[in-house]
Amino acid sequence: MSDFDLAEHPHRRYNPLTGEWVLVSPHRAKRPWQGQQEEQSQDTRPEYDPGCYLCPTNTRANGEQNPAYESTYVFDNDFGALQEGTPEGAYVKGDLIRAESERGICRVICFSPRHDLTLADMAPEDIRKVVDLWQQEYQELGSKDFINYVQIFENKGQIMGCSNPHPHGQIWAQRTVPVEPAKETTQQGLYFEQHQRSLLADYLALELETRERVVAENEHFVALVPFWAVWPFETIVISKRHFQHIGQMTEEEKNSFAQSIKALTAAYDRVFGISFPYSSGIHQSPTDGQAYPGWHFHMHFYPPLLRSATVKKFMVGYEMMGNPQRDITPEAAANLLRSLVR
Amino acid sequence: MSDFDLAEHPHRRYNPLTGEWVLVSPHRAKRPWQGQQEEQSQDTRPEYDPGCYLCPTNTRANGEQNPAYESTYVFDNDFGALQEGTPEGAYVKGDLIRAESERGICRVICFSPRHDLTLADMAPEDIRKVVDLWQQEYQELGSKDFINYVQIFENKGQIMGCSNPHPHGQIWAQRTVPVEPAKETTQQGLYFEQHQRSLLADYLALELETRERVVAENEHFVALVPFWAVWPFETIVISKRHFQHIGQMTEEEKNSFAQSIKALTAAYDRVFGISFPYSSGIHQSPTDGQAYPGWHFHMHFYPPLLRSATVKKFMVGYEMMGNPQRDITPEAAANLLRSLVR
Numbered sequence: 037m038s039d040f041d042l043a044e045h046p047h048r049r050y051n052p053l054t055g056e057w058v059l060v061s062p063h064r065a066k067r068p069w070q071g072q073q074e075e076q077s078q079d080t081r082p083e084y085d086p087g088c089y090l091c092p093t094n095t096r097a098n099g100e101q102n103p104a105y106e107s108t109y110v111f112d113n114d115f116g117a118l119q120e121g122t123p124e125g126a127y128v129k130g131d132l133i134r135a136e137s138e139r140g141i142c143r144v145i146c147f148s149p150r151h152d153l154t155l156a157d158m159a160p161e162d163i164r165k166v167v168d169l170w171q172q173e174y175q176e177l178g179s180k181d182f183i184n185y186v187q188i189f190e191n192k193g194q195i196m197g198c199s200n201p202h203p204h205g206q207i208w209a210q211r212t213v214p215v216e217p218a219k220e221t222t223q224q225g226l227y228f229e230q231h232q233r234s235l236l237a238d239y240l241a242l243e244l245e246t247r248e249r250v251v252a253e254n255e256h257f258v259a260l261v262p263f264w265a266v267w268p269f270e271t272i273v274i275s276k277r278h279f280q281h282i283g284q285m286t287e288e289e290k291n292s293f294a295q296s297i298k299a300l301t302a303a304y305d306r307v308f309g310i311s312f313p314y315s316s317g318i319h320q321s322p323t324d325g326q327a328y329p330g331w332h333f334h335m336h337f338y339p340p341l342l343r344s345a346t347v348k349k350f351m352v353g354y355e356m357m358g359n360p361q362r363d364i365t366p367e368a369a370a371n372l373l374r375s376l377v378r
Numbered sequence: 379m380s381d382f383d384l385a386e387h388p389h390r391r392y393n394p395l396t397g398e399w400v401l402v403s404p405h406r407a408k409r410p411w412q413g414q415q416e417e418q419s420q421d422t423r424p425e426y427d428p429g430c431y432l433c434p435t436n437t438r439a440n441g442e443q444n445p446a447y448e449s450t451y452v453f454d455n456d457f458g459a460l461q462e463g464t465p466e467g468a469y470v471k472g473d474l475i476r477a478e479s480e481r482g483i484c485r486v487i488c489f490s491p492r493h494d495l496t497l498a499d500m501a502p503e504d505i506r507k508v509v510d511l512w513q514q515e516y517q518e519l520g521s522k523d524f525i526n527y528v529q530i531f532e533n534k535g536q537i538m539g540c541s542n543p544h545p546h547g548q549i550w551a552q553r554t555v556p557v558e559p560a561k562e563t564t565q566q567g568l569y570f571e572q573h574q575r576s577l578l579a580d581y582l583a584l585e586l587e588t589r590e591r592v593v594a595e596n597e598h599f600v601a602l603v604p605f606w607a608v609w610p611f612e613t614i615v616i617s618k619r620h621f622q623h624i625g626q627m628t629e630e631e632k633n634s635f636a637q638s639i640k641a642l643t644a645a646y647d648r649v650f651g652i653s654f655p656y657s658s659g660i661h662q663s664p665t666d667g668q669a670y671p672g673w674h675f676h677m678h679f680y681p682p683l684l685r686s687a688t689v690k691k692f693m694v695g696y697e698m699m700g701n702p703q704r705d706i707t708p709e710a711a712a713n714l715l716r717s718l719v720r
């Protein structure tokens with residue numbers, strides 16, 4: 037009999053979505069911290085900020101004026117990393133020096149006209165309008181012939197490189213499928229071929245048996261800390277029904293999804309009693325016109341904080357050169373988060 | 379004829395060492411920054427700090443006293459993420475929930491008794507002593523039968539999660555090959571099978587033709603910004619001779635390697651006139667007793683700063699969900715770094 041204990045001994049966990057591993061060091065949570073502390077931003081923002089380029093009626097850097105929008109608002113990013121007019125071309129020297137031009141579209145989505153809110157503060161009905169817009173954008177962008185993948189994401193908090201606290205997210209849509217969704221395409225495809233079932237549906241069934249890592253559940257979605265979570269309080273929101281992309285979400289599912297996001301982000305804010313920073317993003321099937329029967333819609337949340345409002349997990353030397361490493365176990369994180377869901 | 383221009387248009391570049399891609403958005407360097415600024419630490423450290431647990435003769439958290447060491451000093455990490463005594467075992471539920479225990483050893487290496495130095499300040503002869511110790515540790519740790527990979531790395535600067543400015547690095551040695559070196563094992567192995575030559579030797583030859591991305595060169599090593607660099611001022615130090623690991627480095631090569639590290643880190647410090655933060659690490663063949671004819675010794679430097687001493691590149695939403703993205707081109711970064719080598 038082995039004495040091996042997941043809650044005590046260093047171990048590796050396998051991520052079936054990417055095919056990669058994470059190192060877990062449960063005993064290490066006791067390590068003292070004398071390093072960098074983040075500044076804790078004072079959150080007393082006005083409802084409307086005349087200096088904010090995302091608030092209604094204000095003027096952006098390129099001279100355009102935002103409308104007096106009342107729920108959500110979307111526009112092309114004035115400093116997009118991808119551009120629609122990029123000429124085709126490549127630069128190649130043998131096998132080892134290879135570049136290809138990349139066309140795409142970058143958009144910004146304001147979640148609310150209110151400068152002082154975040155998704156965690158918004159009513160589910162208002163988050164639902166954001167979900168509607170994501171659906172619409174996925175369909176519109178995905179239908180263009182030079183767009184084969186649509187990445188919807190949010191950076192929340194200065195620590196996540198967000199330079200404006202006005203609640204907003206982004207969409208980067210492009211010609212090729214980026215590295216992370218490409219890994220998930222492969223892994224989900226292989227699993228589907230072998231089992232004729234969705235990898236995430238099977239995984240979700242396992243999680244719902246023990247509920248050890250489940251954070252919140254409603255009619256159509258489950259939020260949980262995945263067994264292979266990298267970030268201390270990482271979660272994944274999985275649809276109960278197996279569908280490929282947000283374009284296929286029903287009205288009911290959209291309500292349920294909005295509610296899940298509300299429950300989860302509000303729980304996050306209770307972890308350290310501050311507006312909890314994270315990057316989040318939706319992973320779904322490419323828009324290249326192929327069928328992806330193995331793809332299962334889901335949303336990732338990657339929050340950086342580890343032990344307090346000011347001490348984050350650093351993904352540095354070993355993590356960059358080897359693979360991600362975490363201290364607290366996913367089970368401990370799930371316990372805490374679950375206790376904070378109202 | 380295509381108008382596509384690497385210095386102007388968004389494009390993807392291929393990393394043959396990992397098989398992954400990076401998105402490059404050269405035009406985006408003009409983007410204004412209103413987000414988080416890092417604190418600039420004032421660097422007036424004493425030669426000896428009585429409160430530092432790495433300085434000679436001081437006592438560490440576990441009660442052990444450091445010797446009055448005069449060059450380098452190595453000890454087992456008091457809060458290691460890996461432990462020698464971890465029992466074997468696994469936790470498995472079907473294909474989708476899989477964990478395995480992981481044995482290993484974590485060590486800390488002090489580069490110098492002087493609290494106020496960094497590798498960039500040290501004389502090449504003293505860096506050479508660090509190289510000697512890396513060689514010795516790789517051989518000693520690698521010869522243990524439960525150690526199949528030895529990761530040597532350094533986190534420099536608070537922004538890289540380093541909690542003590544005393545010049546030091548770490549070694550995490552373990553039973554399995556971590557994700558990043560595993561990718562490089564696959565890619566270098568495939569290339570060697572196809573060409574009977576080292577991937578990095580062929581790449582280095584291409585780079586030495588144009589010297590566009592070369593930063594510094596000496597008798598046995600070249601430091602350059604790889605064509606596929608992710609971090610703004612990322613570099614790679616490649617040995618001219620094709621060998622697999624530091625155990626095979628000759629006396630002359632060790633001197634040359636120390637000199638390369640000196641030249642590169644000193645140039646880094648001139649970029650923004652501050653002690654330049656980075657994570658660095660050596661990638662080399664596993665120590666599982668197999669032959670790896672394709673493996674080619676090299677060292678990566680991943681510095682986070684982008685546009686000033688206080689503004690870093692954030693690898694967040696798109697980067698986490700899609701793939702890494704960079705603004706300034708590797709060629710521009712190499713030009714600047716090269717001009718700062720003395």
Ligand SMILES: O=P(O)(O)O[C@H]1O[C@H](CO)[C@@H](O)[C@H](O)[C@H]1O
Pocket residue numbers: 349350351352353354355361533538539540541
């Ligand atoms: O080992 P240290 O210096 O205490 O910790 C630092 O380096 C480790 C290895 O890259 C990381 O896991 C930690 O997040 C980081 O803070």
Ligand SMILES: O=P(O)(O)O[C@H]1O[C@H](CO)[C@@H](O)[C@H](O)[C@H]1O
Pocket residue numbers: 191196197198199691692693694695696697703
């Ligand atoms: O687009 P923003 O908010 O200006 O910029 C932020 O998000 C981008 C997408 O994740 C990152 O590339 C930037 O490093 C980050 O600062």
